[in-house]
Amino acid sequence: GESVGLHLPTLSVQEGDNSIINCAYSNSASDYFIWYKQESGKGPQFIIDIRSNMDKRQGQRVTVLLNKTVKHLSLQIAATQPGDSAVYFCAEGQAGTALIFGKGTTLSVSS
């Protein structure tokens, strides 16, 4: 079946560095992609989303890049802070359907 996967299960960075978390997706029909952040003991928290008619979208300290040619999605976090430590999930979907989630990348930020 269709699935969304992440390239690396863990990523360790130093405070102040820029972080890049990658994700590969397989469903060409997906037209909506989301990044979620999940802290221990909490539900996933929406970070940023992007539609398939875009290739880049910026938020506060975060940027999502979409490459439809190779079905690749990335999340860039600028000036990573200890509070950014969490598990990051990418998800793909279409209007009116449940999201398909990857397994997640654990980001660890050390001071």
Add this chain to the structure above:
Amino acid sequence: GAGVSQSPSNKVTEKGKDVELRCDPISGHTALYWYRQSLGQGLEFLIYFQGNSAPDKSGLPSDRFSAERTGGSVSTLTIQRTQQEDSAVYLCASSPPTGTETQYFGPGTRLLVL
């Protein structure tokens, strides 16, 4: 405003017992989703409600799992004759009327079946 709420936050039960998990979506949100997350894993879709339409039950793992949504708002996920492999975090999400796919998640219910 208030986010998605779920209750109980934690539930410990014995194998074979039935459990009910509750979700209160964000007011005005017409879509409601249930997911399951096993330890260290991603989210597994269970069931999806959209307005008054018939729910999408394609993700329910067995007939021991069922869900209902009363009055287009509160939803209850019921697991009958629980098994140890049902132990997981059960997450509920809701999204606004058509026009956005962003789903907002509750804190989850941590279910442990002994």
